[in-house]
Amino acid sequence: MHGKASIGRTNQLPMQKREFLASMLLAAASPVAAQTRNTIAPTAPVLLTITGAIGKPNRGAFDPGFDVLMSKHGVAFAAAYAMEWKRLVALPTKTIEPTLEYDGKRHRLRGPLLTDVLEVAGVRANGSSTLTLRAVDGYAPTVTWSDARKYAFVVATHRDDQPLPMGGLGPLWAVYDADHFPEAAAKPLPERFANCPWGLYHVDVRAT
Numbered sequence: 548m549h550g551k552a553s554i555g556r557t558n559q560l561p562m563q564k565r566e567f568l569a570s571m572l573l574a575a576a577s578p579v580a581a582q583t584r585n586t587i588a589p590t591a592p593v594l595l596t597i598t599g600a601i602g603k604p605n606r607g608a609f610d611p612g613f614d615v616l617m618s619k620h621g622v623a624f625a626a627a628y629a630m631e632w633k634r635l636v637a638l639p640t641k642t643i644e645p646t647l648e649y650d651g652k653r654h655r656l657r658g659p660l661l662t663d664v665l666e667v668a669g670v671r672a673n674g675s676s677t678l679t680l681r682a683v684d685g686y687a688p689t690v691t692w693s694d695a696r697k698y699a700f701v702v703a704t705h706r707d708d709q710p711l712p713m714g715g716l717g718p719l720w721a722v723y724d725a726d727h728f729p730e731a732a733a734k735p736l737p738e739r740f741a742n743c744p745w746g747l748y749h750v751d752v753r754a755t
Contacts, residue, residue, distance in 0.1 A: 591631045594718055595664070595702070598624040599752035600676065602669025605629055620685050622749060628668035632704075632718070638663055641701050643724035648736045653726070655707050661700040661721060661750075662692070670752050679751040680721045682744035690742050698723040698731075702747065716745040 588605050596606075596617070604626035611618045638659035646653050665672070672678075674693035681687040690700070703720040704711060711717025725731040725739035732739070 589629045589631045591633065593629040594632055594635065595630040595748060595750065597628040597630065597665060597668040597670070597750050597752065598622070598626075600671045600754040601626075601628050601665075601752060602671055603628060603667070616683065617749065620681060620687070620749075622681070622751070624751075630664070630667070634667070635659060635664065635702065635719075636704060638667070641699065643699070643701060643703075643722070643727075645722070645724045645726050645739075646736065648740055651736065656701065656703040656720070656722060657705040657708070658701040658703040658719075661695050661702050664702050665750065665752060671754055672752060673754065675755045677753045677755070679749075679753070680742070680744050680747055681749040681751070683746040683748050686744050688742040688744060698728060700743075711745075713746075719747040720745040721747045721750075 606627050606629045608625050609617065609623045609627075614622070617623075635658070640657050641660055642655055642657045644653050644655050661678070665678070672692040674691065676692040677689050678692060678695055679687050679689045694700075700721055700723045703716075703722050704718065706716065711720055720743065722740065722743040722745075723731075725734075
């Protein structure tokens with residue numbers, strides 16, 4: 548009895564080992580697996596999801612049962628980079644002081660550059676690549692990578708040193724200092740921020 552059990556086990560081990568190695572090879576061959584194996588998956592609530600032309604995804608494909616708001620906004624993806632608050636605020640920050648349309652006053656906005664945020668996700672972009680900036684209400688203007696650099700868009704996390712709240716302009720706002728650029732400052736105040744969605748939660752990058 549013990550002998551038969553022993554023979555059976557020794558016959559199973561090579562098969563199990565072969566199956567294990569085969570599964571590992573398949574996983575390594577998968578583009579998503581190859582890109583994500585050295586990245587850190589989020590461990591806290593995600594504030595910003597980056598999709599499209601990215602090189603360092605840290606989460607898998609769109610799941611309509613999990614990504615419900617994205618589903619309502621017609622978003623789908625094979626892989627994405629999910630960014631938490633702590634990763635955002637760990638990046639170098641830039642402070643701008645535009646006059647805001649909501650009260651006609653200058654305010655101090657602070658956050659990392661949008662291009663720096665996207666580079667964390669390994670974005671592959673050139674000057675004409677497009678960035679669709681999607682807000683929680685579905686508003687989704689598109690800017691080019693070159694304009695995001697030219698106008699120094701920031702992903703604002705704070706206004707006047709206070710975190711931007713959900714239900715207000717936050718927790719994230721893609722915005723630039725319109726006062727600093729004559730072509731923007733010449734527009735009526737409400738028109739200066741047409742490409743600046745507050746409540747930002749998704750950026751889709753399309754390389755050209």
